[in-house]
Amino acid sequence: xxxxxxLVDDHEVVRQGLRMxxxxxxxxxIVGEADSASDAIMxxxxxxxxxxxxxxxxxxxxxxxxxxxxxRISPETSVIALTIFEDEEYFFKMLDAGANGxxxxxAAPEELITAIHVAYQGDVYLYPSMAKILVxxxxxxxGQKRDKNYxxxxxxREQEVLVLLAEGESNAEIGGTLSISPKTxxxxxxxxxxxxxxxxxxxxxxxxxxxGIIEP
Numbered sequence: 001x002x003x004x005x006x007l008v009d010d011h012e013v014v015r016q017g018l019r020m021x022x023x024x025x026x027x028x029x030i031v032g033e034a035d036s037a038s039d040a041i042m043x044x045x046x047x048x049x050x051x052x053x054x055x056x057x058x059x060x061x062x063x064x065x066x067x068x069x070x071x072r073i074s075p076e077t078s079v080i081a082l083t084i085f086e087d088e089e090y091f092f093k094m095l096d097a098g099a100n101g102x103x104x105x106x107a108a109p110e111e112l113i114t115a116i117h118v119a120y121q122g123d124v125y126l127y128p129s130m131a132k133i134l135v136x137x138x139x140x141x142x143g144q145k146r147d148k149n150y151x152x153x154x155x156x157r158e159q160e161v162l163v164l165l166a167e168g169e170s171n172a173e174i175g176g177t178l179s180i181s182p183k184t185x186x187x188x189x190x191x192x193x194x195x196x197x198x199x200x201x202x203x204x205x206x207x208x209x210x211x212g213i214i215e216p
Contacts, residue, residue, distance in 0.1 A: 002029040003120045006047060008040040008063070009055040009082075014105075018053065018082075021109050028116065035059075037066035044070045049077055050120050053112075054099070056083040056090055064093045071098035078119035082112065088133055095202050101125035121170045122186075124201040153195045161188040165201070166208030 005028060007015045015033050022028045032047050034040040037058045044052060052070055056063035067079045080101035081094045091102055100119035103112055107127055118125035154162065157178070164174045171182040171189070178185075198204050 002027050003051060003116060004029050004031045004047070004049045005116065006030075006032040006034060006040065006043050006049040006052045008034045008037075008052060008058070008066070010035045010057070010059050014055075022113070022116075025113060028113075037061040037063065037069075040066050041069050041073065044074050044077060048074050051116050052077055052079045053082045053116075054079050056081060056085055056094070064090070064097050067094060067097040067099050078122070080112075080115050080119050080125070086129060091130055091133055095200065098200060100201075102130045103127050104129070121172070122201075123168070123170055124205075154192065158188050158192050158195075161185060162192050162204070162208070165189060165192070166205055168205075 005022065007018050007030060009015050009018070012035070015035075019030050019033070022030060031049055032043040034043050037060050040052065040054065040058075043049075052067075054063045054067055054070075058066060063081065063083070067081070070077060070079055078100040079098065080103060081090075081099050082103050082105060083090065084105050085091075086104050094102055100122070101115040101124060103115050103125070104127055111127060115125035115127075160178060161174060164177060169177070171185040174180075174185045175182045193199065193204070196204075196207060198207060
């Protein structure tokens, strides 16, 4: 099954370049292109793509606002920021909006292709320079006392899934480790997020580092 992708960028030459690059991958299928946020939202509603490659600097609204709306309309669609911006402000706003990845336009093609596959699996891909920003931010809150009751309310199985999720394992890998199906892992993941009031894989990792569940 091919990964269905919508390209969002207000520059046609950028979209053409991306299409030429991604069409060489046998498991990727470009199903739509958009030159504005409103068009991206409309195509998401119509096409329900697996992945949206989202520029941040769009003419009608920001890619941040568009990402939030895309995730509202189609929660199962993964969004990857593909942008020239590499500063903390845009980075954290995109993650807060629900993005599954953040890749600078200067990145090597292999980085983008990897990001698409990672996001398609429901995980988060961060370009190395952006990952450093995230870890730095996590550690900035590391002075808090560890709450001994941070796992209260989680079943023993959910606690196991929490640790493996925080360590970066996919649903399929966790299922193999715990001898359960990926769908069961997904249900545990939803329960964990609800109980801990977390909204993304990124927030889960941040939580795990601050609570000492994993080391950064």
